[in-house]
Amino acid sequence: MKKTMTVKELADKLNLKILTEGDLSREATGCYSGDLLSWVMSRAGEGDVWLTVMGNVNAVAVAVLSDCACIVLTENAPLDDTAKEKALQQGVTFLSCDRNAYELSVEISELI
Amino acid sequence: MEESIKLHYIVPGDDFTRAGAASGDVKRTLKELGVSPAVIRNVSIAMYEGEINMVIHANGGEIDVEITGEDIIMTLRDEGPGIENVELAMKEGYSTAPDNIRTLGFGAGMGLPNIKKYTDEFSIDTELGVGTTLNLRVHIQ
Numbered sequence A: 001m002k003k004t005m006t007v008k009e010l011a012d013k014l015n016l017k018i019l020t021e022g023d024l025s026r027e028a029t030g031c032y033s034g035d036l037l038s039w040v041m042s043r044a045g046e047g048d049v050w051l052t053v054m055g056n057v058n059a060v061a062v063a064v065l066s067d068c069a070c071i072v073l074t075e076n077a078p079l080d081d082t083a084k085e086k087a088l089q090q091g092v093t094f095l096s097c098d099r100n101a102y103e104l105s106v107e108i109s110e111l112i
Numbered sequence B: 001m002e003e004s005i006k007l008h009y010i011v012p013g014d015d016f017t018r019a020g021a022a023s024g025d026v027k028r029t030l031k032e033l034g035v036s037p038a039v040i041r042n043v044s045i046a047m048y049e050g051e052i053n054m055v056i057h058a059n060g061g062e063i064d065v066e067i068t069g070e071d072i073i074m075t076l077r078d079e080g081p082g083i084e085n086v087e088l089a090m091k092e093g094y095s096t097a098p099d100n101i102r103t104l105g106f107g108a109g110m111g112l113p114n115i116k117k118y119t120d121e122f123s124i125d126t127e128l129g130v131g132t133t134l135n136l137r138v139h140i141q
């Protein structure tokens, strides 16, 4: 059976740092990893946790339009100031961690 | 819906902070109208890809959106350089995006293929040195 948990629960369980707080009560239902925005745009689905190193304003737009549950910046990839401001405005949650996309995917697959 | 809703947007060139604003607004409008999530998703993807192409490749442009009871019709018009070989531009993976744009996450060459994939009707009018117009239609049912 497919399990889900909220973004907040996921962040707590996996020790992810909250960089911008959107709706933390959203259900995270899946996961997608990628940095090329046109791929993410058409492949990531509603409720996905999106793993990427793209901490820029374009990532915010893609997250909004594809309805991702949150963005996780892997390997401590930086979030730039414009993106941070935009994310707060649009209610997009950015999390971050030191693990790479593979390591984090493995951890996520054990939870959802 | 009795009358159609018409929306108009001006997309500034080279301004990534505002790119996606038009698509985001259309998405909100469709949500308010109670359009199905699947249709909203198709429109969002197609319109964002078109909008961002205007910013990256054509120094901005204008978008008209008409929402009727049956369709969402999008017209994206720019006065950029035009597309030399449309067939090539439509190929997955083909991109002329420069390196500084690629580091932002663009340049996969998937934008135009995505637009075709997520719309019910799609056509490009383009002329070198004059500009490019995309005509897109997504059925509501």
Ligand SMILES: Nc1ncnc2c1ncn2[C@@H]1O[C@H](COP(=O)(O)OP(=O)(O)OP(=O)(O)O)[C@@H](O)[C@H]1O
Binding pocket: A037, A038, A039, B049, B053, B054, B056, B057, B058, B078, B080, B081, B082, B083, B089, B090, B094, B095, B096, B097, B105, B106, B107, B108, B109, B110, B111, B112, B113, B132
């Ligand atoms: N509005 C436009 N004006 C001029 N050229 C365009 C326009 N839209 C697309 N092109 C040309 O067509 C190519 C393919 O476009 P497409 O959107 O598929 O890929 P991309 O924008 O390069 O990368 P991606 O969309 O994956 O980030 C572009 O690299 C560009 O050369």
Ligand SMILES: [Mg+2]
Binding pocket: B049, B052, B053, B107, B110, B111, B112
């Ligand atoms: Mg493109």
